[in-house]
Amino acid sequence: MYEDEIEKTLISQEEIAEKTRELAEQIGADYEGKEVLLVGVLKGAVMFMSDIARALPVPVHLEFMAVSSYGSSTSSSGVVRILKDLDKDITGRHVLVVEDIIDSGLTLSWLLKNLGARNPASVEVVTLLRKPDAIKVPVDVKYVGFDIPNEFVVGYGLDYAERYRDMPYVGTLKPEVYS
Numbered sequence: 001m002y003e004d005e006i007e008k009t010l011i012s013q014e015e016i017a018e019k020t021r022e023l024a025e026q027i028g029a030d031y032e033g034k035e036v037l038l039v040g041v042l043k044g045a046v047m048f049m050s051d052i053a054r055a056l057p058v059p060v061h062l063e064f065m066a067v068s069s070y071g072s073s074t075s076s077s078g079v080v081r082i083l084k085d086l087d088k089d090i091t092g093r094h095v096l097v098v099e100d101i102i103d104s105g106l107t108l109s110w111l112l113k114n115l116g117a118r119n120p121a122s123v124e125v126v127t128l129l130r131k132p133d134a135i136k137v138p139v140d141v142k143y144v145g146f147d148i149p150n151e152f153v154v155g156y157g158l159d160y161a162e163r164y165r166d167m168p169y170v171g172t173l174k175p176e177v178y179s
């Protein structure tokens with residue numbers, strides 16, 4: 001479908017599935033006997049949220065927040081906007097924020113401060129992808145799927161101008177697509 005626009009596959013569907021199982025096992029062991037409140041960060045995290053929720057061996061509740069820092073640009077603006085807040089109170093809950101990618105860390109850093117102020121029992125983060133070379137604000141992330149190079153990636157929830165979120169794998173775009 002998008003083959004003509006994709007330069008290369010960075011992480012295949014199978015690699016995503018295998019990593020999701022590994023992370024779910026680790027998280028399941030850490031939260032044994034507890035109920036976890038997953039907070040998915042719209043829209044990028046939807047695919048990973050859906051897969052990790054079904055892979056986890058502990059009961060979870062699903063909540064979503066929408067914040068956006070990118071618009072349609074390929075680099076972070078540093079501006080975080082709240083587009084949708086949580087529906088429920090998280091006081092005393094074990095919150096696990098689910099992200100697709102940590103790039104500059106600005107979105108997550110802001111989100112962790114915001115959620116931490118609501119008196120949860122705990123707050124941790126699981127992200128499928130992280131770009132160590134792009135980080136601007138250090139964030140404490142307990143569960144990381146893959147550390148990737150500082151390249152613009154799309155697929156499995158990640159977009160460029162809202163496209164490619166539905167691709168089942170993560171890949172890089174041909175330069176002519178965004179030039």
Ligand code: PRP
Pocket residue numbers: 041042043044045067068069070071076099100101102103104105106107108158159
């Ligand atoms: C992307 C991505 C992360 C964030 C990471 O979201 O899904 O949420 O940027 O970037 P950062 O670490 O530099 O803050 P985006 O703002 O593009 O919104 P979207 O999830 O709706 O695509």
Ligand code: MN
Pocket residue numbers: 041042043044045
């Ligand atoms: Mn996002």
Ligand code: MG
Pocket residue numbers: 044070158159
């Ligand atoms: Mg985006």
